[in-house]
Amino acid sequence: MMRLLRGAFVIARRDFAATVLSKAFIFFLLGPLFPLLLGGVFGGIGARVATQTEKPVVAVVSTPADFGRLMKARDSLADALGEDAVVRFSYFAPEPDLAAQQKRLLTTREPPVRAVLTGGLDHPHLTGAVEDQNISGQLQLLVANAREPQAAPPSLGVTEVAASSGSLASDRARTAQIGQMLLFFLTLLLSGMVMSQLIEEKSNKIIEVIAAAVPIDAMFIGKLFAMLAASIVGIVVWVGAGALLIQILSAGGLRTLPTPAVGWPGFLALGVIYFAMNYLLLGAVFLSIGAQATTAREVQTLSMPVTFAQVLIFGFAAISANAPNSFEAFAAAAFPLSSPMAMLARAAEQPEWWPHVAAIAWQALWVALILHLGARMFRKTVLKSGPRGKRWRWWKRAAVVSEIGAS
């Protein structure tokens, strides 16, 4: 065991240093920061543009008295729902040719007119692009209120509590979904790198030196952990940058995110553990698949089905986000490749810790199993100096048979 770990450490140290100290890794780190930065910059600009842009209004052609009552009704609704949620008005005194005025107003650009309300409060009529039920519905309500102003609404006493079952369930489901999503995307981004890991050794022919010195399992473990460590370096940088951006751009910053069931410290710790497990599980599978490839082109060919498989696994795990105690959630937690994502969702929604201990042990077992099987396959198919295996002869034979059949 010590020899295995020592060998794995030597390989991991070399791979980690070779990865992290390369120029390519700087670009790898900066790559995801560009969209974040651009998103932040353009988001800010967009928000400013949006506030500066004049919003469409409803032109009210009526007497000043009717318009005053209508505005009063609007203001009281805006107080309750917020300024942006309620339709805006612009006043126009009636002209002799009402039809011509209406036509001209609908083409006016300053302010941009969505619709024209004529007929005052007695015979209101709306003309314009009002396919949106919200505008006509609001106007109906506002005209009714303007006609018969309501008495002042009774005061409602409010006692605020930290959370209720309804708010917690939906908030935590949101945390679960965000957590799963992050886990999925980070693994998707990073685990693909593992596929090409053995190509370097194969093309450099150093594979035989390694295989003669340490067990193949040690090489697989070393490579996987080196890439995990490099990925964690990347994640620390990206998450740090992302958190900073959220803190800067969003009022209230990270505190606005809903609190998970196991609490933030526990959730973050489990997030790191489940990312590592997810990475190791998928990475072990990809490393085993990638180990069969002999060229970078073969790795590229293998990448697409592997990515599809990842999406499917994510879809399976996502079932558990809203129903942590369902059969589907249990199945997703039991299936090794979806287990980390399913269990992270559970951490957001359920406070118990023991299922996580069991799940982590279960996942670790599968990491070891997949790595061992991958190493065995690698030894069988790659490190030999004879002709390729039966598979290829079967193809050849099949080709010959089909040729004979055709002739």
Added chain:
Amino acid sequence: MLRPAMNTNSHPGLAVEAVDLVKDFAETRAVDGVSLAVPAGSIYGLLGPNGAGKTTILRILLGIIDPSSGTRHVLGAGRPLDAAPEVGYLPEERGLYPAMHARDAIAFIGALRGLPLREGRRRADDLLREHGLGDWARKPIRTLSKGMAQTVQLLGTIIHKPRLIVLDEPFAGLDAINQGRLEDLIRREARDGATIIFSTHVIAHAERLCERIAIVARGKLVFEGRVDDARSRLRPIVRLRTRAEDGPWRSAIPEDARRDGDEWVFELPASGPEPLLKALIDGGAGIETLAIERPGLHDAFVAIAGNKAAAAMAQEKPE
């Protein structure tokens, strides 16, 4: 360095012992019942043409691949990887990380065998200086010539002072000067107590270096033993030049004697040189020159492995 506990199922005087090794790849039998006994401290050659199974045998001995059947003990260990810290291996297909510095590459190979990295770097500096590559210690492998890179890998093979050094076609790709240096290095390591096994298809190297050899042809071991034993399978060769073209002396030389220019060439009869000399003199041969030559390893190889294997080796790229 840690010395692993060895099991002692093998013969104590043997560095490597293999019994009846068989390796099948699908329907191809690459190694067929090979048994080897490599004495500790010896230089041992594995001879045979390309495709004979030499590399596969070495890989089995090192534990890179497992045999389909048969057993092997390396430095007393039933599982070769248990002896890995005391073994050095230079594969036929040389390989190093191109971006790695020469000293780091050597230290890395040592670290794989259990040598601490810092100690590996220190030894690497010394070895590189000793081999005239001191100025290249901190240069990336990709900037080194092929010969230099090969030397770096060879130094990586011995950095941890292994008790067993396995070299697969070590002379391939080296110029004459570097081949000479490598021969010196092999002799020096053997003098220092290491056991060296190397495979080659160039008989001259084996003849100069080895005490024992194994000859492999088509996966089968056709000879295993001392070089002298291989040679002694052939009787000495007689080269005879006479003044008389014909006469009674002709009955003294074998019927299968062949002409090589103005000489007769034939195997020394089993009765030895004295009766032959007497018969030639008595038969009026008029001996001008008579030389009795000890057969070379090449002749022994032809006799043992057959003309076909010898021709295959002769066709391979000479080094």
